[in-house]
Amino acid sequence: MPQTTNPITIDALKTQIKRLNSKAGQLKMDLHDIAEGLPADLDLLPDLAARTYAIYCQLRDLRQQLQTLEAAP
Numbered sequence: 001m002p003q004t005t006n007p008i009t010i011d012a013l014k015t016q017i018k019r020l021n022s023k024a025g026q027l028k029m030d031l032h033d034i035a036e037g038l039p040a041d042l043d044l045l046p047d048l049a050a051r052t053y054a055i056y057c058q059l060r061d062l063r064q065q066l067q068t069l070e071a072a073p
Contacts (some may be wrong), residue, residue, distance in 0.1 A: 031048050
């Protein structure tokens with residue numbers, strides 16, 4: 001018997017991925033702007049780089065979860 005929670009879970013994951021992807025794109029652009037302006041704003045770099053790394057790790061994990069759910073029978 002198919003699980004009825006899969007479509008809801010899949011939709012929720014897709015929504016979460018879409019939101020995070022938007023935030024990740026903005027962080028990536030902010031990081032790029034800081035990198036281009038170096039050495040100005042050098043002290044902003046570590047925090048922004050850490051936040052960018054964390055959100056991309058989150059996205060990777062959510063995409064893996066989504067892929068697993070979509071592959072489930």
